[in-house]
Amino acid sequence: MPDKADTRAQILDVAQHLVQVRGYNAVSYSDIGTRLGLRNASLHYHFPTKTDLGVALVRRYRERLEQTLGTLGAGTSVQRLEHYVDAYRTVVHEDGRICLCTVLAAEDSTLPEPMRAEVRAFLDLNEHWLTGVLDQGQHQGELRFPGAPAEAAAAFLATLEGAMILARTACDVERFARIARRTVDALRAA
């Protein structure tokens, strides 16, 4: 008699991994169940509909980011940016995994509305946090960039998202790190 919360977490773990590689539409209950030794109906017990599963997936992903960003409150703006990039770098893997919400953003128009809202919330969280860091760095003279911090933050996030996609198609995980590094460097005032 397995623990309910535990099984639920395992389902989310496997589902997240699969979605990060294949995308939401290309992952089925069967795919997830096979990897866990569970049947189709058992998954539906924990997540009645696929939308329920998808929403829970993105929500957990965002909550974890909130925790991570909470620990990145200290240090200079450059250090905070570098730790942020490091966190992103850990989700880019040899097996083709990239940021969950980058994949989902690409599928946006096919997602159920509750999922789209969660994906937007995740991206907004990133942009707002980045805007704060860039604003801090600009005022302290550590960072220099044209235009408003919010515009620079949007461009920065766009570059990271695009870099993950490029890295995957090129089967070159280092490509993400190279692009990310030069993008951080471009913001430095020095």
Next chain:
Amino acid sequence: MPDKADTRAQILDVAQHLVQVRGYNAVSYSDIGTRLGLRNASLHYHFPTKTDLGVALVRRYRERLEQTLGTLGAGTSVQRLEHYVDAYRTVVHEDGRICLCTVLAAEDSTLPEPMRAEVRAFLDLNEHWLTGVLDQGQHQGELRFPGAPAEAAAAFLATLEGAMILARTACDVERFARIARRTVDALRAA
């Protein structure tokens, strides 16, 4: 008795539009046929397998880009970059369309191998052309950036791809143009 090549082109037109919005995996023969008043079996006459359709789709898209880039050979490097961005801007629409290969790159791991090869060829074409323009601009003193032209080209392309995805999730087509403009400006030596 419709012309065969004509029908084939119409199928590709409709399929491209749908894939740009939904992605390859979320578009079916039925979706395409309904919009053209054609039956499932008729589509299979023109494209025996879905892979055939997908490969033809990306190949035509790349050939068209080659023609477009051919007309962008004249002018200063900044002008060429701006025309390039303009060309990309025309594929970002209110209805959710973005660059075909940006969508396909996000689905990379689920695509049949012949399609993956075509997507890579498209992205390589972009990177090589951009590398040439950046190299030209650097030597002429019109552009200034750190590192090799190829590295700057990869970062530039990543930003455009990410910007398209962000623009779509935010339901804000202007967002792409704003990010693209600041990215071109950042390369200017002046």
Next chain:
DNA sequence: GTCTATAAGTAGATAGAC
């Protein structure tokens, strides 16, 4: 070239036994 009809497979989802 396009059609009807149909195959074979998979999807998300539910009922009810244990």
Next chain:
DNA sequence: GTCTATCTACTTATAGAC
């Protein structure tokens, strides 16, 4: 909680008439 069994809908794909 997990199972077997089943349902309906949809997918890609093919056979053969017109």
